[in-house]
Amino acid sequence: MTTQATDVHAPGAATAADDIVASVDSGARMPIGNQKYLIPGIAFIWSLFQLYIASPLPFIIQQATGLHVVFNNTEVRVIHLAFAMILVAMAFPLTSRAPRDRIPLYDWALAIIGAACCLYLVVFKDQIAARPGLPTTTDLVVSTIGLVTLGIAVYRALGLPLLIVVSVFLAYVFFGSSDWLMDAIRWKGASYGKAMWHFWMQTEGVFGVALGVSASLIFLFVLFGAILEKAGAGNFFIKIAFALLGHLRGGPAKAAVVASGLSGIYSGSSIANVVTTGTFTIPLMKRTGFPAEKAGAVEVASSTNGQLTPPVMGAAAFLIAEFTGTPYTDLIVYAFLPAIVSYIALVYIVHLEALKLGLKGLPHPPSKAQSLTRKLGGFLFGMLAIGALAFFVHYVLGYLTALMPDASLEIAVAIFLIFYFASLVIAARRPDLEVDDPDAPITELPRAGDVVLTGLHFILPIIVLLYCVMIVRMSPALSAFWATLAMIFIALTQHPLKAILRGGKGLAGSFGLGVDEFARGMISGARNMIPIAVATGAAGIIVGTISLTGAHQVVAEFIEALASGSLMLMLILVAVMSLILGMGLPTTANYIVVSSLMAPVIVSLGASEGLIIPLVAAHLFVFYFGILADDTPPVGLAAYAAAGISGGDPIKTGFQGFAYDIRTGLLPFLFIFNTELLLMHVEIVDGVAKAVFVPWYIGLKAFVIAVIAMLAFAAATQRYFLTRCNWVETAALVVVALTLFRPGMWLDLVQPPYIERPGTEIFQIAEAEPVGTNLRLELVGTDFNNPDSRGSVFLVTTLKEGTTGEEKLGTDLAFLEDGDRMTVEEPFPGTPFAYLSQDFDFYADEPVVLQTVQTHAERLPKELFYIPALVLLALVVVFQRRRQTEPAF
Template identity: 75%
Template sequence: MTTATDPHAPGAATSADDLVASVDSGARVPLGWQRMLVPSLAFTWALFQLYVASPLPFIIQEQTGLRVVFNNTEVRAIHLAFALLLVAMAFPLFSRSPRDKIPLYDWVLGIVGAGSCLYLVVFADEIARRSGLPTNTDLIVSTIGMVIVGISVYRALGLPLLIVVGVFLSYVFFGSSEFFPDSIRWAGASYSKAMWHFWMQTEGVFGVALGVSASMIFLFVLFGSILEKAGAGNYFIKLAFSLLGHLRGGPAKASVIASALSGIYSGSSIANVVTTGTFTIPLMKRTGFSPEKAGAIEVAASTNGQLTPPVMGAAAFLIAEFTGTPYTDLIVYALLPALVSYIALLYIVHLESLKLGLKGLPHKSRAGSAAAKIQSFIITLAGIMALGFAVHFGLGWTATAFPDAGLEIAIAVFVAFYIICLVIASKREDLHVDDPDAPIQELPVVRDVLLTGLHFLLPIIVLLYCVMVVRMSPGLAAFWASASMVLIAFTQHPIKALLRGGENFAASFAQGWDEFSRGMISGARNMIPIAVATGAAGIIVGTIALTGAHQVVSAFVEALAGGSLMLMLILVAVMSLILGMGLPTTANYIVVSSLMAPVIVSLGASEGLIIPLVAAHLFVFYFGILADDTPPVGLAAYAAAGISGGDPIKTGLQGFGYDIRTALLPFMFIFNTELLLMKVVIVDGTPTSEFVPWYIGVKAFVIAVIAMLVFAAATQRYFFSRNNWFETVALLLVALTLLRPSILLDMVQPPYDDRAGVEIYDIAGSQPAGSPLRMELVGTDFNNPLERTSKYIVISLDDAATGEDRIADAGLTFLEDGDRLTLDEPFPGTPFAYLGQDYDFYAEEPVVLNKVQTRAERMPKEIFYIPAFIILALVILMQRRRQTQPAF
């Protein structure tokens, strides 16, 4: 790879580690007296975040009366102050900027940027009293802060996000000029109003996104970083290899599992590539994979890790906040697609191994026969499950029996299990980081690897227990998980040294401190671009709130789609890929969701399709993440190519080829929310989501897995043997039928019965309470008075006695106009008040109720599974005749 002039261009990094540093943590490493400056600031930032998340400030204030509790606004400002100071110290501004010292201009930019943030803390009371009337000093500070945020965005995230932010700011200041067409022009805002909006209150830079970064994302990134530095990363890699290394193409399959496990706590697909890929990519190459395919498998696995709950690249908390979805519900919604995608990737790796004729790595004979290995694994797995049940039900019972001592008992149980795990681990040799270039003679025994690092699972259990069982806030749960991880980092080596007879006991304390401090510093440095990104994203969100810019984007996409919902989704997917290029996970999600998610919901509603907001956000999130391996700016692909020695463009193209299965899933769960384990119900005219019954979830999982395996076989053109073209077509039809059988059902039986609009009251009176009623409205387009436009709305009928009352309760008023019904303009605050933005209710031609649709009684859509499975069986029979090697 050659060095480029742009520090953010992928070619600028001479190695995968350099690329991670330049993107995630900063490529500058000062020498001399400045050597400890960045680590010290990063460590202090991590301590501050742990402090404000802990109960300690409240205890101190209650005991001493000192004001040591920071409110949310102050925490956001201090959080960004640390980020702006550190980004100036750690990220060189220009390609020629020194990397071994901090130049004077970076000192000035860092200190002034931090001061602009702290101005909001020091003068908080005076600013509150001014209430939207900024002084000259306020405007100067706001302007300086905005400029330094822009410079910091360029340093840490490159040009793409800076351009997006610049476009939005230009629209704020110049969008009211006559240069813009009437359809996208807005009323405009004064400079003082805009600066107050973006900097002096919590509607812009210091908005929701930065608040989530400060209160939740930092703690999860810190938790993952300490977990990684304490040895969990190496533990998960070796566990994956011991489990899967003996299978056909074992190193590649182990890479998928290791990346999935790293994705549990990782906030970056690029860091995930380097963490696991440094070990797995050379092994994949030695077992027969080309450099490009080895890198692409790691890229596909690592990008998939960003879609895996509970962290989802640190974006899970933002999705929950922006959609109003409880975090505990969100991780359930996102679980099934992530599992299905990983299972399909494992199968793709298996098919690639079959095509190459690969074998597995040798296993140690110590475990005995295959049956003995399976028995040992099952016993160990059962023990872990028993441990989980004991923790769950034991702590649940103690919390009920001793409500005042619940925390103390939980800590005692954790410590007890921790000691037990260390006693077990002390009887085995510690896991060492192997040389990835050294040949593997034999794989370790699963049981030995598993028992060596059981204590690394405890903080993850703490995290999930606090979130899912105790129902703590994600931030507080992350604090306790981080606290447990800090305890493990400090004490695991001294306790094991004592249990082994006291050998190297003194050195073990230094090792624990080293792992803890490196975890704290690494976590804080990894947070620099995330904090800057969420601050910059606040400008985008603030612009949308100030100007209504999302309506412009919606109108643009709607015009391009020409009324086709599927074409609209494809356009949104492509735009999400483009907007996501070169951005880390969190910034990626904020940008694409702010612009694209409202488009999906509004245009889906115009076609009468109720799309849950969380499904729309997950849709754009999936495609934004896929930008990490999409050429020409797929940073994860460049990182993998730096390790494999392959061509980064070919690696990205191959990785995207593997990720087509992931790109299919968002389209499927938009139309079939069972894949998200949710169903949509309408309550008081408002669509809400709730979980499907467990048996529906099991059915959705099984069918989705089969469909994705078949789809993988089609796209890889190999099943039991190489596919003929008609076999590939047949497999694609089978996969699409299993994933969305309603397409065929709609062709056979229309989903709705059409009735004339004048029958609305009779229909509404005859339907059972809670039934959805779909209506087509035709009226003059508000933005184009020369056109009549058609839109669908859906209402839920309550239990009122008459049809007239039910329609009125839904917030609609119809007036008789000869042989038709016209719609009166809905009142503000009612569920359909937004129609005033779509229709001109004061035009010469009124808004007319054209027709009413009720759900038709149809055969179950699952009936089409039968022909799909028959076609699948025929393809298998044809291929078995040509099969030359075992399928597994």
């Protein structure tokens, strides 16, 4: 796009959208006068502190001088929240009428009080450690004031939804033992001192795991993304997207999808993503024929999906890895395929909308018009370039690292510098990318090759990140630190070096420009972290309440009662509750809230129905629906931001965006039942599900099938394929999609998956089956929590080495023959099935009985059902071709 250049965002960008992203992500207060530099200064210092603790520098200084300059994990969490408490009081106005151009006295007081309550744990850490669980009056006063100021901070930075949720949990701690509560949800209660100590004075509450992940991991990745964006990478990604897709039908909308996906690599907020890319894409979508609500909805769907895209995933990736015990490198592989499939489907939905509206693409000037062959050649060249880059990172750098491990850092730095200077030499021969005004007339689209060559150096920090994580196997925190240092180096040097390569033109101002981009990135990263730090601190209250009271068991029993034994109904209820709990919350906050309550429910209730669900799959399930809350009316903040830019109705925009995201909502249900979509399969060892990567060819098959299925489902939801669909064709496309996604659904109707035999035959079955076989056992017994009812649980045990059935079953479960039934003894603590003591009363009048033993049946391959699905899809194509009046592409 060639338009008039400007150094700031386009003047047509809506102020309302900027206000929303400021109030949610970075704070709407911008003081003037003597206070002008106060908030930026504190934010800059916070970023410096986070870089300092992530670097090897503290250990070097302490070793050289003997000074205590190394902070432990608890101290880091406390100082991290103290910075957030200061900045939230200064940057986020308390009310809509509070001044935005100055910091009032009451906010100074709240900032000081909040920070003091945090730092109390550092200053008096030795005294606190000497009296574990025995709070003094001062401890209780500090804890109480700390929780109150944290609640005020939550309200200011995140609004009422999270504050209400946290307040409900706190109320449950203090009043959950009351007689007026139902027995099913009542707990034994805790003293005020015990609760305050639990929430504030130790690492089980506010200063728990969630805040620790925020302090050690999330901040660095958010800072990395902020500096990357301020240095020009955001504009670079937008230009690439428009260059590649702008000439296609609905080109600006397709470019919005791709640009938001690229922004999702480093962005931690769907709302910020909407404003960053939507400022440019939404006006262009409207000018090419999209109605205001659909233009906004496309950007909303694209931006919310950006939070599902590895490696950052709205900063929640690190929390998921921590909560599930999954290596971060494995997690980004699991999350990759669903995100890619979802984005391909969204591009296709945009294409179908463009077909329905009869839209064309943006013009290429005659001098730059490209033939189809040239376009395909450019696409293939891009794919080969990405493949060559991946080959270089994985094999060449990996080989050099293995060959010279002692000099791996020096080699990596040398290669980085060589490629950096080479990319700047290429970029210096071309004018810098300019930020376009979306309201200016469109004269031409840029060529992808020209755009790429101006910004190759922006890819290098991402390569550094992947190299550190995947090749050197550094921790994610240390990897993010080195990637951030690489990005800081680029931000400070790119403009001066390009000026020198251009013969010194503009050299004087280039140094200041680099420093300005670096400083703005440091400040922006810290300000974007304010709500995340506050949210993780508040989420610690939720997690602490659950650990103190066992509230998740109450939620599980409630949902189990509503689901009435139906696993699918249970998943739907969990999805709805995740949407409700996630409304109005930023990405990281809504994941913490919904995962704390809902993920254990999925695993436990799935197990009761005989389905072994990996914990990471359950967390991704609730994460997906928590993300979709960003565009779910009536609270979807991303929809309000998009509507502020498009001028459309925010509620209609939200409904339309949610309609586009239905295909994303389908994916979690599918990967719960078909873990191949997560590039994993589940191996069960002694009842414990272990996720293992599938072979590459299985992953490729899963990708191809998933894409076809998702495109069919997208066409069904849009009621348009090659032409408009009638209801028969729509139903057929839905059947095709569901069959391709889960062919085992039909196979189960034809051939039962298990051979069922009486529990009394357990020893004979175990003796006959080979070692390593998984036996599915159905246990029936008196409910531990409800002595008047008997329930059933399915579990899986693996046969061990041995000759007799008893030896092969092992000692994890003890079975005793009792006439015509097989009873089960209570498992010993520490064994894999010790949790059954919480489900069954093993000392009730009626014993726990092994009802049935199930072994896997020999069945047809489930993939056979792909054939009728593809035949049905072909029939739909044939019938639609007869009515087709518009070319499909």
